Amino acid sequence: MTPVRGWPLSFRLFASAALGAIGAFGQAPHGHWGAAVLALILIVPVFLASETRARAGWVGWYFATGYFAHALSWIIEPFQVDAERHAWMAPFALVFMAGGLALFWAVAFRLSRHFGATAMGQSIFLVVTLSLAELARGYVLTGFPWAGVAQIWVDTPMAQLLSLVGPYGLNALTYAVAFPIGAALVQERRLQALARPLSFAAVMVVLTMGYASIRPRVQDGPHTVRIVQPNAPQHQKWDPAYAPLFFARQIEYSAALPRPDLIVWPETAVPAWLGSAQPYLASITDAAQGTAVVLGIQRGDGPRIFNSMVYLDEAGRQSGLYDKHHLAPFGEYVPLGDLMGRFGIYGLAATAGHGFSAGPGPDLLDFGKMGKALPLICYEAVFPQGVNGAPGRADFLLQITNDAWFGTRSGPFQHLAQARMRAIEQGLPMIRSANTGISAMIDPLGQVTASLALGKAGYVDAILPQPQQPTVYSRIGDSPVLAALLFLAALVWFSIRRLSK
Numbered sequence: 001m002t003p004v005r006g007w008p009l010s011f012r013l014f015a016s017a018a019l020g021a022i023g024a025f026g027q028a029p030h031g032h033w034g035a036a037v038l039a040l041i042l043i044v045p046v047f048l049a050s051e052t053r054a055r056a057g058w059v060g061w062y063f064a065t066g067y068f069a070h071a072l073s074w075i076i077e078p079f080q081v082d083a084e085r086h087a088w089m090a091p092f093a094l095v096f097m098a099g100g101l102a103l104f105w106a107v108a109f110r111l112s113r114h115f116g117a118t119a120m121g122q123s124i125f126l127v128v129t130l131s132l133a134e135l136a137r138g139y140v141l142t143g144f145p146w147a148g149v150a151q152i153w154v155d156t157p158m159a160q161l162l163s164l165v166g167p168y169g170l171n172a173l174t175y176a177v178a179f180p181i182g183a184a185l186v187q188e189r190r191l192q193a194l195a196r197p198l199s200f201a202a203v204m205v206v207l208t209m210g211y212a213s214i215r216p217r218v219q220d221g222p223h224t225v226r227i228v229q230p231n232a233p234q235h236q237k238w239d240p241a242y243a244p245l246f247f248a249r250q251i252e253y254s255a256a257l258p259r260p261d262l263i264v265w266p267e268t269a270v271p272a273w274l275g276s277a278q279p280y281l282a283s284i285t286d287a288a289q290g291t292a293v294v295l296g297i298q299r300g301d302g303p304r305i306f307n308s309m310v311y312l313d314e315a316g317r318q319s320g321l322y323d324k325h326h327l328a329p330f331g332e333y334v335p336l337g338d339l340m341g342r343f344g345i346y347g348l349a350a351t352a353g354h355g356f357s358a359g360p361g362p363d364l365l366d367f368g369k370m371g372k373a374l375p376l377i378c379y380e381a382v383f384p385q386g387v388n389g390a391p392g393r394a395d396f397l398l399q400i401t402n403d404a405w406f407g408t409r410s411g412p413f414q415h416l417a418q419a420r421m422r423a424i425e426q427g428l429p430m431i432r433s434a435n436t437g438i439s440a441m442i443d444p445l446g447q448v449t450a451s452l453a454l455g456k457a458g459y460v461d462a463i464l465p466q467p468q469q470p471t472v473y474s475r476i477g478d479s480p481v482l483a484a485l486l487f488l489a490a491l492v493w494f495s496i497r498r499l500s501k
Contacts, residue, residue, distance in 0.1 A: 004045050004046050004048075004049040004186075005049040005051075007049070009055065012046055012049065012059065013058060013059065013062045014062075015046060016043060016046055016059045016060075016062040016063040016066070017062040017063065017065060017066035018066060019039045019042055019043050019046075019063055019066065020039065020043075020062070020063040020064055020065065020066025020067035020068075020069075020070070021066040021067065021069065021070040022035050022038070022039050023035060023036045023038075023039030023040065023063075023066075023067050024036070024066075024067050024068075024070035024071040024147070025070075026039075026149075026151075026152035027071045027147055027151055027152060027410065027414055027417075028151070028154070028410065028413035028414045028416070028417045029409075029410055029413035029414075031152075031155055033152040033153060033156060036149065036152045037152075037174070037177070037178050039063075039067075040149070040174070040175065040178035040179065040182070041178045041179075041181050041182040041185070042182060043059070043063050043182065044123055044126070044178075044179050044181075044182025044183050044185070044186075045182055045185055045186050046059050046063075047059050047060070047109055047112075047113070047122075047126065048119050048122065048123075048183065048186055050113055052113075053110045053111075053113045054110065056109045056110050056112070056113035057106045057107070057109050057110030057113075058106070059109055060102070060105040060106045060107075060108060060109025060110065061099075061102045061103065061105065061106035061109075062102075063102075063105065063109075064098075064101065064102035064104070064105035064106065065098050065099050065102040067102075067147070068097065068098035068101050068102060068147060069094060069095075069098040071146075071147040071410070071414075072094065072097055072098060072101075072146065072147060073094065073409070073410065074406050074407050074409055074410045074411030074414070075090075075093055075094055075097055075411075076090040076091070076093065076094055076407075077405065077406055077407030077409075077411060078234075078331065078405045078406070079093060080407075081234045081235050081405070093330075101137060101144065104133040104134065104136060104137045105130060105133060107129075107133060108126065108129035108130040108132070108133040109126065109129075109130075111125075111129050112125045112126040112129045112130075114496045117496040119183040119184075119186055119187060120180060120183045120184070120187075120193075121492065121495065121496055122183070122496075123179040123180050123182060123183035124176075124179070124180065124492055125489075125492045125493070125496060126175070126179055127172060127175040127176050127179050127180075128172075128485055128488045128489045128492060129489065130171075130175055131168065131171055131172035131175060131485050132482075132485050132486070132489065134148060134149070134168060134171050135168045135171075135478065135481070135482060135485070138167075138168065138383070138384075138385070139385070141329075142326070142329060143383060143385075144382075145167065145382060145383065145384075146379075146382055146414065146418070147414065148167055148168075148171055149170075149171050149174050149175070150162070150167040150168075150170035150171050150174065150421070151167075151414065151417050151418065151421065152174075153170065153174075154417045154420050154421060154446065157208055157209055157211075157212035157213075158170070158208050158212075159420075159421070159424055159446055160208070160211060160212040160215055160424060160445065160446075161173065161208060161211065162421055162424040162425045162446075162473065163215070163424055163425060163427060163471035163472060163473055163474075164211075164471070164472045164473060165472075165473060165481060166384055166425055166473040166477070166478055166481060167384055167421060167425070168478055168481050168482075169473075169481045172481070172485065173204065176200075177197075177200065177201045177204055180196070180197035180200070181194065181197045181198065181201065183197075184196075184197055215445060216444075216468050216469070218443045218444055218445055218447070218465050218466070218468075219465065219466040220463045220465055220466065221429075221463060221464045221465055221466045223261040223262065223369075223370050223463070223464045224260040224261050224262075224461050224462065224463055224464070225260055225261065225262045225263075225264060225431050225441065225461070225462055225463075225464050226253070226254070226256075226260040226262070226263045226264065226291075226459055226460070226461050227264050227431060227432070227433045227439045227440070227441065227450075227452065227459060227460050227461075227462060228250050228253045228254065228263060228264060228265050228266070228269075228433060228439075228459045229266065229433065229434060229435065229436070229437055229439045229452045229456065229457060229458055229459065229460075230246045230247075230249045230250050230253075230265075230266070230269065230435060230457055231246075231249075231435070231436050231437070231455060231456060231457035231458075232246040232404065232435055232436065233404055233436065234402070234404040234405055237268075237402075237404065237435075238271065243271040244271075246271075247269075247270070247271055247280070249457055250265055250269060250284075251283055251284065251287045252287075253458065253459040254284065254287040254288050254291075254293065254459075255287040255288075255289065256459065258461075259289060259290070259291055260291060260461050261291065261292075261369075261370060261464075262291065262292050262293075262294065262367065262370060262431075262464075263288055263291055263292070263293045263294070264293075264294045264295075264398070264400065264431055264433040265293065265294065265295035265296060265400070265433060266296055266400050266401060266402060266433040266434055266435040266439070267296035267307070267377055267378055267400045267401050267402040267433075267434075267435060268296045268297065268298055268307065268402055268435075269295045269296045269297070269400075269435070270284075270295055270296070270297040272297075273297070273298055273299055273300055274297050274298070274299035274300075274308065274310065275299065275300060277297060281312065281316065281318075282316070284312065284316075285312060285315075285316030288312070288316070290314050290315075291314065292311065292312060292313050292314050292367065292368075293311075293312045294309060294310070294311050294312075294398065294400070294433075295309070295310055295312070295400075296308070296309055296310075296377065296400045296402075297309075297310055299323075301357075304357040305355075305356055305357060306323040306324065306356060306357055306359060307323070307324040307327075307332060307356050307377055307378075308321060308322065308323050308324070308359075308377075309321070309322040309324075309365075309375045309377060309398075309400055311365055311367070313368070319366075320365040320366065320367075322359065322363055322365060322375040322377070323357075323358075323359025323360070324356070324358070324359055324377040324378070324380060325358045325359040325360060325361045325362065325380070325386075326358070326379070326380045326383060326386055327355075327356055327358050328378070328379055331405075332355050332356040333355035333356055333357075334355060361389065362374065362386055362387070362389045362390040362391065363375070363390070363391065364390060364391065364392055364394055365398075370395070370396075370464070371394075371395030371396065371467075372392070372393075372394050372395050373394055373395065373396055373397070373398040373431075374387065374390045374394035374396075374397050374398065374428075375398050375399075375400075376397060376398065376399040376400075376422075377399070377400055377401065378399075378400075378401040378402065379401075379415070380399075381397075381399045381401075381415070381418060381419045381422055381430075382415070382418050384421075384422060384425055384473075384477075384478070385477065385478060387422050387425070387426060388425075388473075388474060388477045388478075393470060393474075394426075394428060394467075395428070395467050396428055396429045396430065396431060396464060396467060397419075397422060397423060397426065397428050397429070397430035397431070398430070398431050399419055399430060399431070399432045399433070400432075400433050400434075401415065401432070401433070401434045401435070402434070402435040402436075403415055403434045403435065403436055403437065403438070404435050404436040408436075408454060408455060412434070412436070412437060412438055412454055413438070413454075415434075416432070416438045416440065416448075419432055419440075419442060420442050420446040420447075420448070421446065423442045423443070423444055423445075423446050424444070424445060424446040424471075425471060425473050425474060426444075426470075426471060426473075426474045427444045427467065427468035427469060427470060427471040427474065428444055428467050428468070429441070429442060429443050429444055429464055429465040429466075429467065430442040431464065436454065436455060437452055437453055437454035437455060437456060438451055438452065438453065438454050439451060439452040439460065440452070441460075441462035441463070441464070441465075443465040444465060444466075444467060444468045449462060449463070449465065450462035
């Protein structure tokens with residue numbers, strides 16, 4: 001009998017929310033992964049004290065709501081850019097986002113509570129169901145896997161497991177370490193019960209350290225990339241009084257000596273639509289002095305508008321175009337946009353109707369002697385399945401983004417962490433140019449080799465590391481993890497049902 005069962009339900013739910021909020025300290029910029037693991041361990045006794053499945057579901061919902069409310073608190077920042085229009089939406093956005101994402105966890109907790117089954121059996125079933133719930137969160141309704149538990153490991157050797165099992169597999173391994181320890185805490189012979197889960201955790205640590213130590217060493221490549229960061233605050237970015245200043249900064253940084261092999265500007269870096277941007281592009285070509293340039297720009301095609309990336313070759317010719325395909329709901333478009341527009345509700349980054357249109361999907365851009373790049377615009381780097389869906393193997397990843405929307409607290413740091421995860425998963429370097437930061441060169445092991453701090457205007461010249469061989473995860477994706485979790489779910493389900501009879 002767990003002592004938690006003697007607590008009033010209201011206190012248990014409050015404790016669950018508090019544990020979730022504490023667990024979010026594992027996310028960037030805090031990086032206290034121990035807080036996240038401890039929260040995952042301690043929520044299990046509260047879960048096992050639930051007298052009904054419904055109460056177990058509420059425990060999961062409160063825990064996850066506390067976790068996401070803290071981890072995603074940056075989501076109020078975009079609504080402050082145009083406060084007169086959008087500030088009233090900010091608290092609703094945070095509450096509905098945290099509470100909505102928590103529904104995935106609530107279902108997992110409810111399904112895992114089986115009376116008559118052992119505490120350890122239920123904790124193992126929770127590992128499987130919550131892992132499946134997190135996988136669903138990354139795919140359902142366009143997906144939003146931000147703040148996945150795997151992100152807490154980005155600065156540790158555990159992150160190298162991403163190259164084997166990806167983020168959803170690493171989620172599952174994290175739960176597999178934490179939940180059985182939590183179940184052991186409520187058993188009568190606690191020290192004896194802790195022996196197995198602690199031994200499993202120790203073995204995982206040893207194997208992970210061993211794997212991280214044999215990962216291929218990063219090799220520098222022959223090319224230098226200039227990453228430009230103009231630091232244009234979002235409320236000034238399109239202001240006619242300030243936009244020329246930000247553009248001039250980028251021109252100045254691009255013209256500086258010595259000459260790199262490639263210059264990268266951030267998302268929507270040009271204050272004009274592509275169809276009428278020739279004077280701007282001519283200025284960029286003159287400043288680049290024979291160096292190829294990648295830049296973000298908006299473009300129109302009839303009634304449709306796109307958030308795009310353009311590649312200008314050494315002669316200033318447009319030699320590549322990519323349209324963002326994974327758009328941000330309520331940011332770049334609004335479902336039923338024309339109808340919502342009648343009520344004055346538009347995407348934060350759009351001003352009419354449905355907003356931006358989605359491009360055809362992941363693609364590769366040919367950069368000549370530098371190889372092929374997989375372009376990613378803004379939060380496309382959050383989705384591992386999008387990176388895995390590219391039509392071929394890239395030589396490097398290329399992300400341009402405008403993280404000014406995310407404020408200066410946690411959002412930009414978490415976005416960078418996820419970019420680092422994509423590099424590890426693929427075994428590829430990533431060039432990352434962010435309007436207000438954090439711009440960075442990331443090597444195939446997820447380490448930042450050069451960067452520009454948040455809120456700083458400037459540029460950095462960085463050597464582009466060599467790509468490594470395709471990783472296991474880049475070859476197999478999420479399907480094997482899904483299949484293994486479904487098999488384990490069936491196995492544990494039937495075992496629990498048999499033992500409960």
